[in-house]
Amino acid sequence: MPGNDIGLDLGTATILIYVKGKGIVLKEPSVIAYDKDNDEIVAIGTEARKMLGRTPENIVAVRPLRDGVISNFDLTAQMLKHFIKKICGGYFFKPRIMICVPAMITEVEERAVYDAAIEAGARRAYLIEEPIAAAIGAGIDISAPRGSMIVDIGGGTTDIAVLSLKDSVVSKSLKVAGDKFDEAIIKYVRRKYSVLIGERTAEEVKIRIGCVYPREEELSMAVKGRCLVTGLPKMIEITSEETREAFHEVSTSVLDAIHSVLESTPPELIGDIAESGIILTGGGSCIYGMDKLVSKHTGIPAHLADDPVTCVARGTGAALENLDKIPDGLLYIAKNKREQS
Structure with a gap:
């Protein structure tokens, strides 16, 4: 080849x-x-x-x-x-x-x-x-004289940028992303149920029932772990609302970073972003309600890109x-x- x-x-x-x-x-x-x-x-x-x-x-x-x-x-x-x-x-x-x-x-x-x-x-x-790269993959014309905002929530980092005329006007990168959501579930289950679960189990919970915004219908999932009191295997039931509670601190960090970037963005570009919306990419953006949470926090429409994981x-x-x-x-x-x- x-x-x-x-x-x-x-x-x-x-x-x-x-x-x-x-x-x-x-x-x-x-x-x-x-x-x-x-x-x-x-x-x-x-x-x-x-x-x-x-x-x-x-x-x-x-x-x-x-x-x-x-x-x-x-x-x-x-x-x-x-x-x-x-x-x-x-x-x-x-x-x-x-x-x-x-x-x-x-x-x-x-x-x-x-x-x-x-x-x-x-x-x-x-x-x-x-x-x-995320903006190009999402189909945004980065060469246009217009403000575009991209929020890429990956596994290890969340990258936020306002783009215009082929350049990044304001950008921010924080080491809070998908892995931190997994860690949040592990800590929550340990604190509330005195049960220790592994990374793979936490990731499965995040993908299947995790949410950062209230679901229309609450979901639940049975999870196996090791009881920290007896040292024996233990099965517990986790609900989607509990994951939202567990994710609160991590999602707030992402929202604060988005707000910080918007505060540093020139007024004309803010107007463009308010019109076109905030584009979300990366696996972390697929957590249920992330787009709704960003919209509620910023007052600006937020949209998931097509196939955000591969953007x-x-x-x-x-x-x-x-x-x-x-x-x-x-x-x-x-x-x-x-x-x-």
Whole structure:
């Protein structure tokens, strides 16, 4: 597959890969399992996720990305290499890769992402800010002289930006997103029921019955965990209203960040946003009622983008297909502009 162009959403929870002309070709958990006795990789992606919390002492299943950035360089590079090889086969011509990064990424974090892509086999690696990629993937014309607001709630970070004339006018990135919602459920169940549940169970509760705005019909779900009093297995029933209570602090942090960005936005652009609305992308935006909660808090209509989970990956791929149309201010290689051919 010579000359592959790959758009990559390097998410804390999930990795999505877009291939030019084919669309989204891979969606797998950002999890890798290895044997700590000999450093051999045991599983990557979906198979590794099944091992979370269920491994023997010598096997460690981890997420090598935390809060939207790389926490373990070597494991991230090996994970990327595995996924790239999976979609490209034994590629003879190395692909060009564009990776999205949080809006407020540091130079050191940026360098780590770039180097990991090169280490994984990229011929050239480009980085683009997540809210820009999300906006492109959501079909927003970022070149128009109009204000557009994007809120991308991923697994590790929430990126918020007001865009106009191909540039980010105001932006904010906070390390509060999908993972924090999972943690909130774990803490709530532990505090209220004295039961400890795992990350996977908490995520399932979030997806199936979680909400940040009252549902028209309350849902419930049976959950198994370990009783902290007896140490024995225990089954409890959790309701959707309880998840809303558990999510309150996390959702308030996201709302405060949105409000902060709006406060710093020029009046003319506020008028545009009030007319067109706030666009929500990312897996975290799929929690029931997120759009309604944002609308109620800001007084501005909020809309879920089409297929919000894949918006960033699709936008990253689209940007790579149109490199000549993306200004340097939005698209950048690592600071020293190092390229390898």
